[in-house]
Amino acid sequence: MSLVRTTLTALFLVAFLQNAAAQKRPQSIVKPRGAVATDGGRCSVIGMSVLRQGGNAIDASVAAALCLGVVSSGIGGGAFTVDMYGSNPDLKKKGVLSAGVAGEVAGLFTAWKQHGKIPWKQLVTPAEKLAEEGFKISKYLYMQLNATRADVLADKGLSELFVSNGQLKKLGTIIHNRKLAFTLKQIAENGPKAFYNGTVGVNLASDISKAGGIITLKDLQSYRVKVRKPLSVNILGYELLGMPPPSSGGAAMMLVSLILY
Template sequence: MVSTYLSFLWPVITCVLFTLLAPTSSLNGLNGAHKNRREVVVARHGVVATDDGRCSKIGMDVLRAGGHAVDASVAAALCLGVVSPASSGIGGGAFMLNMYAGNATLKMSGILSVAVPAEDLARRGFKVSPNLRKQMEITKLGISADKGLRDVFTLNGNLLEIGDICRNKKLAETLRVISKLGVKAFYNGSIGFNLIKDIQKAGGILTIKDLQRYEVKIREPISSNIMDLKVIGMPPPTSGGASMILMLNILAQYGVSFGVSGPLGIHRRIEALKHAFAVRMNLGDPDFVDLSKVLSDMLSPKFAATLKKAINDNRTFDASHYGDRWNQIHDHGTSHVSIVDRKRNAVSMTNTVNVYFGAVILSPSTGIVLNNEMDDFSMPLNSTSKNLPPPAPANFIRPGKRPLSSMSPTIVLKDGKLKAVLGASGGANIIAGTTEVFLNHFALKMDPLSSVMAPRVYHQLIPNTVLYENWTAVSGDHFEVPAYIRASLEKKGHVLKSIPGATSACQLIVQELETNKGNGGVGRLVGVSDPRKGGFPAGF
């Protein structure tokens, strides 16, 4: 059976977001290296930072042509659906957070025409990137088993190699129709009918009525004032915003920046992360579950202070110490876009098809990769293991319900003005990755590039293991948590395991405010794309 959770022109939420957490010892010599790295761009008018430089450029072209941040986000996301189909696409879902600066009535302008650049990429073809090639190799058996995927990603029975031209002409046609007719063609037109036909042929149960009933949910963002900053994040059904704010409120009890720096600071961050992961599993879709108490707790400095008392600077504990009432979900691959335009409208958007290539089915009629978002629900039948807590009822499947997610799109304000836009890809590791980058920049005062480049640690509570970076990216950059930090963590009882590749990739834009220069508080923008996925930003 194929189950899908579909959305196009993904959920829009007016809000502000930001992230934190990372070792103080970043790669040597990166501070001040902006001019030597394509992963960094400094601009005055607008910046787009994505997982793929081609999509950053397409988004920037929309800004340069007079579009605003939402226009550019749609163009960049559609592009990512073409060149990074293992992680995103219109067959998946997304969370978007956006802030309008001084223009609350701003509407999406030219929203149809922004599909055209992505259509051209899909039709003419694009070079397979190292990141896509890696994802293809991991999903090789699934690609071989599905005719739609084989037709796009193989040649003479072999996977396309790095630099080979990949074409998805059916997706190009789908984007062409959407650019002319709008989303009605997707939900109640030829594209939708063809998509449903392919899904049902593959054994799925989705109907055209399911598509017609789908609606984008617009929700109020959550926010908290931390470190003289206003941090606004995504509300449930994603757990990312509330988990990040809870972590930050816990760590704020130690003082900044000394309290979160060095080996002890990393230990505290891991412990705060474990507490956040325990609490987050009480979240779910607010249309189906009353979240008022747990969400209030997660945003409360008083609740954070209580959890901080359960952190011991000298040791860690097993999962039960953190109140592991429910088993964790393990959401998977994603893609993130951060955008700021000339009027300082900002968008932070994370999109996904869940695991690599989603359901590992490509609709032959439409070229759309189908997601497997249903995997993010908690399953009652999976509670048979005596070694694991039961699944969380708040996230059980119900008709029309949306699954819990780790997506953490974030916007940060300083004195009411835009200060940063960030977020990450990486499934369940998004929360840690985004939080580390935030802490690096705002608590440890690292420059934007170093904040993203610093090696990371992750924890998901279950299993009770610290994952740490020790690998070399295709860019040639080596990411490794220093040995003395690892030794300190092990001494406190942490079980460590190295990870062989990227588990989160962050897109960060920082505005360097210049309030005393007579420019209305508008400063230059510094955008960074994480080299862990080989992306780079674009600006003008």
Template sequence: MMIISAISKDMFLLESFCRKDGALSIAVPGQLAGLYKAHKEYGKIQWASLVKPAEILARRGFNISEALFQKMTKAKAIILANNELQSIFAPRGKLLIEGQTIHLRKLADTLAAIAKDGMNSFYNGVIARSLAEDIKKAGGIITKADFEKYRVITRKPIGARALGYDIVTAPPPAAGGAMMILILKILSNYGTNGVPIWLEMHRYIEALKYALALRMNLGDPAFVNVTNVLQTMISTSFAKSLKDQINDNKTFDSAHYGSKWSQVYDQGTTHICVVDNQRNVVTMTTSLNSIFGSKFMSPSTGIFLNNQMCDFSVTSSHERPPSPANFVQPFKRPLSSMAPTILVKGKQVKAVIGAAGGILIPDAVTQVLINHFILKMDPFTAVRIPRLYHMLYPDVVFHEKFTTKAGQYEYKSKVLNELKKRGHLLRVCSSWTICQFVIQKLSGPDSGQLVAVSDPRKGGAPAGY
């Protein structure tokens, strides 16, 4: 199995500050290079045939979903202040509404060129030149040479044993997989018979806090030696030692869990899981980072550009210094929370999972796996039920309470009261993560059957062909 590190996560020049948006927040996009590399290694269909549907969708347009309209509404001031964004989302000076059609015609032309020329035009040709010129005009410093220097890195995935399966997940600079494995190993040391749900949740939160504290010791392995930290995080004996430190009757302040460094609050992302009829699988997370990325769309190409520079450790927060493992360096990839994951038994795929939601990705992935494999929920219920989140700083448990067309998401008061008794500070949140989950039945009359769930929080639905 192969993990390709090329998902909008490249660094081009040493910077001493972080910009949340604008041209200086942009890192050289890596998604296209990663997709093209995967196609060259494993693809059977012509590249142009793969890109053409995206071009058609951009040119013909698509209807605004409930979730997209909510994001547009939150970003209304940004959209109306930017000519390019306004031309897409508010072409007559007023935001389009849910159900109306968005067209991305400039992007369609760019995709047509990519379909024809592969990644060459994007990194070495006219698209690279246009992107660099647009970024420079907006005050950025990325050059065409930076695009030309971009290289895909192929790394060996993390492998560990948990829940009775072999788990394969993304290695650093993605931190989500190691966090997930540590939490699962801690919780696997407990029995589940007769354990009330609120106690399961308390133990989960405690395990998550330990994982978050360790997360900031990880970074790009091409620049930082993360071997010892990574081996510790996936160690069964280390997980057992942490389990023994968890108190079922109380929680502690964030410093108790060994946190040395301030957190990086990476954001955004989207995720897809695919399984074919030969049981080849893809679990892929991509990201612009924040909503609308850098808030900058290239006028000449129609490409929305990321603000991944913010994922480096630059500023301090909560009286803790930034993590040296994630300092900015040329050509370094910043830390992320991505956790694309595959579960295998023998040589058969059991599950494929991943999530969107920035720093909260491990929360979503781990909770769905716990729900299905430990608490024995069916796949849809495992994804559908409410989730809770913790970021270590602030020392707050966020719990979902909101309503969509798919239904209501809310915890019972008894569960919340029991968490309060143990010292957890609770706050309500909306839908912060979206999880995709595919299960293959490995025994019984339905052996080989796939069950796929696309998170209904954003109106998702699985598709089969």
């Protein structure tokens, strides 16, 4: 398994919730309408499918985020320490030191464990099938590949997926990522332990070490999810939730919403 630099996925899920006072009541809140919006149309469809199957907002978020991990961003995610890059901040932009301890899978599983309704495997399988059966290079992915062309061509793992005869594959080309499909299959069947303490974790730590990185298998095994209170704002009688700092996404989304309002 080749190390692929990942970024946090951009996922916005809008669910129609009761106002803050109503949420204090202990019963479940059920709404007849909902919407899922991601930066990949296929992933929005997967999220809506989960809602139609009886899943809730958390279920839809998990399935859509894992889908995004296939078509654009990877399933790693991560973090960093304050003094990790010393006097060379460029190291955080690309290269093996730009990868933090992968936290996305553990975070999604924790959210599902606490609030999900439908089986974990049912949420992971759509992304697994997409990676195995293939997906088209979208306009957005094609733009990102061209923007980082030199890095893609220099990386063995990325080249195996996105390069043919020394050139980036064209817009609309179908990509099969069977290594990622295998990883997702392990996660679907065994939960996050497959990622942090199984074959996937061992291979990941090995690849990082070979590339000159500092993340070890012990780092993966020691990873723990920290649950934070989300940012919240009332828009037109609905409560909009977003990621709190250090992420800037939630604050930016709420600021734009309030300006539009």
